[in-house]
Amino acid sequence: MNASDGGAYGPRATYPTERSPMSRRRWGLMLTGLVIAAGIGLAAIGFAKFGNPEVSGEGTGYFVTGPDTVDVQFTVTRSDPSKPVACVIRARALDGSEIGRREVLIPAGTAPQVGVRTALRTTGQPVTGEVYGCGPTVPPYLTAIDSK
Numbered sequence: 001m002n003a004s005d006g007g008a009y010g011p012r013a014t015y016p017t018e019r020s021p022m023s024r025r026r027w028g029l030m031l032t033g034l035v036i037a038a039g040i041g042l043a044a045i046g047f048a049k050f051g052n053p054e055v056s057g058e059g060t061g062y063f064v065t066g067p068d069t070v071d072v073q074f075t076v077t078r079s080d081p082s083k084p085v086a087c088v089i090r091a092r093a094l095d096g097s098e099i100g101r102r103e104v105l106i107p108a109g110t111a112p113q114v115g116v117r118t119a120l121r122t123t124g125q126p127v128t129g130e131v132y133g134c135g136p137t138v139p140p141y142l143t144a145i146d147s148k
Contacts, residue, residue: 054079055134057087062129065119072129073117076106078136084108086142087134089118091126099124101132105142 061073072089084107091100100122106114120129 054136055085057131057134059129059131060115064126064129067125068122069119070100070122070126070129071117071119072131073115074131075113075115076134077113078106079112081110081112081114082108083136084138085134085136086138087116088132089120089129090132091120091122091129093122093124094127099126103139103142105138106134 055076055078057074057076059072059074063071063073065071070091072091074087074089076085076087078085084105087104087106089102089104090098093099100120102118102120104116104118106116120126
């Protein structure tokens with residue numbers, strides 16, 4: 001056996017054989033397909049979780065009514081108006097810090113969209129009032145009296 005014939009010893013045993021360009025291309029295509037499939041899966045999960053909320057609240061205005069009060073006006077949209085929802089509103093100072101927060105009960109009704117205006121007491125001079133968020137889970141300590 002000769003060292004040049006490619007047996008157990010010689011150039012073919014020492015140096016790996018070249019891969020064909022199709023092998024690299026195939027790996028590249030499979031990796032690209034896997035990345036695209038993962039991206040589509042993540043997008044579907046994200047849309048299912050955040051795309052169509054049961055309840056949403058959007059601030060439509062605020063009115064600073066005193067040195068320690070602000071009225072917040074907002075609209076609540078819900079997919080099932082027969083269920084009550086809770087919204088958290090807050091006030092901010094000039095430096096952006098939160099100086100007041102309140103939970104508001106939106107009672108069950110017939111309209112899927114409801115406008116609400118409520119007063120919020122603060123610990124300092126408010127410059128803005130906003131809706132922090134709304135959700136379908138109503139804490140047991142909220143009553144209809146709190147929403148007025």
